Each structure stands twice: as structure tokens, then as C-alpha cells.
Amino acid sequence: MKKKLYIIPLFLTLFSLVVIYLSLQLETSPQMIVGDSMQARSFPIFLMILNLILIGILSYQFSKTYPKEVKLEKFPTWSSILLFLLFYILVTISGDLFVAIPVVMFLMGMVWGQKKLWVALTNAIVTPLSIFLLFDYVLQVRFPRGWLTNIYYG
Structure with a gap:
């Protein structure tokens, strides 16, 4: 060990x-x-x-069980770093987390090898929506205003 x-x-x-x-x-x-x-x-x-x-x-x-050595994958790793930069740019331009999160989640899935487009798209939509509803209904915490949150909050 x-x-x-x-x-x-x-x-x-x-x-x-x-x-x-x-x-x-x-x-x-x-x-x-x-x-x-x-x-x-x-x-x-x-x-x-x-x-x-x-x-x-x-x-x-x-x-x-002892984990095996993992060979680093250079392209997905550097692509992920660039996607986090894209996330920052989308948040600052659109002003809405819920525009940036699905876009970056979808692209992240595709970069890391998700073959099925519908799986990556479903994950990119359902996960942020679930988080938003959890915070809104269960924790009663509001997110900062943005394009989509303005529509939801009225």
C-alpha cells in the first residue's frame, strides 16, 4: 500500500x-x-x-484496490482549461450563469469523448436546471439576475 x-x-x-x-x-x-x-x-x-x-x-x-497509473490526455485537459475561460467570457458577456453553464457542460462532454449528442445535451440542460430548482425551492436561495433568471423571477 x-x-x-x-x-x-x-x-x-x-x-x-x-x-x-x-x-x-x-x-x-x-x-x-x-x-x-x-x-x-x-x-x-x-x-x-x-x-x-x-x-x-x-x-x-x-x-x-490500488488504482492504476493514468496516462494524461493532453488535448482534453487543455481544452477543459480553455472551456473554463469560455465560461468566464460567457458569464461576463451574458451576465447569466444559466446561459454559460449548459454551453460549457455540453462542450466539455463532447471534448471528453461523449459520442451521443443527445446524452451531452440532456446532461447540459437537466443538471443546471436541477441545481437551479434545488437552490430555489429547497434552499430558498436566489441566483443573481441574468437573461434566463429574469424570465423566471419575473
Whole structure:
């Protein structure tokens, strides 16, 4: 068993614990500010607990089977970096995350070898829509205004 495999899970665990500690230092927001929505400190704590669970699963998998060396793919890697630049440009030009996210997700799937066009397109539409609805209905958090969010929010 190689010890270097556990460097990244250990670093991520320490990071998660620091974020949880810092989140617990935040004061609770008054009821008149947050209303029925979530406290500001609850969301990072929830994410870091989920992160710790996933780190535990990853470490367990590492202990059972040693992962094979992965050959780096230069074209998809550099293309992904350029797509993140495209994401930034789309967000600054359109002013809407929900215009940029589906475009970049679709192109990212195609760059990384998704052969079926409909799968990449479905993923690019359903994932951001699900995230948007989760934040809007469950967490009651509004996204910044943009083209599509202006239509939705009215």
C-alpha cells in the first residue's frame, strides 16, 4: 500500500475540518434577515460533511484496490482549461450563469469523448436546471439576475 495515495484524502480532510470550524465561528443570522431559509453557516457545514463521507469512501476504495497509473490526455485537459475561460467570457458577456453553464457542460462532454449528442445535451440542460430548482425551492436561495433568471423571477 502506497502512502502517497493518502496525501490528497488527508489534505481534503484537513480542509473540510477547517471549513467546518470556521463555519461554526459564524454567528447565527437573525430570523428577520434569513426568514424561513437556511442559516448562512449551515450550507458549508453540510457540504463539508458530505465531503468527509466521500473522502471516507475514497480512502476505503484505495485500501481495497490500488488504482492504476493514468496516462494524461493532453488535448482534453487543455481544452477543459480553455472551456473554463469560455465560461468566464460567457458569464461576463451574458451576465447569466444559466446561459454559460449548459454551453460549457455540453462542450466539455463532447471534448471528453461523449459520442451521443443527445446524452451531452440532456446532461447540459437537466443538471443546471436541477441545481437551479434545488437552490430555489429547497434552499430558498436566489441566483443573481441574468437573461434566463429574469424570465423566471419575473
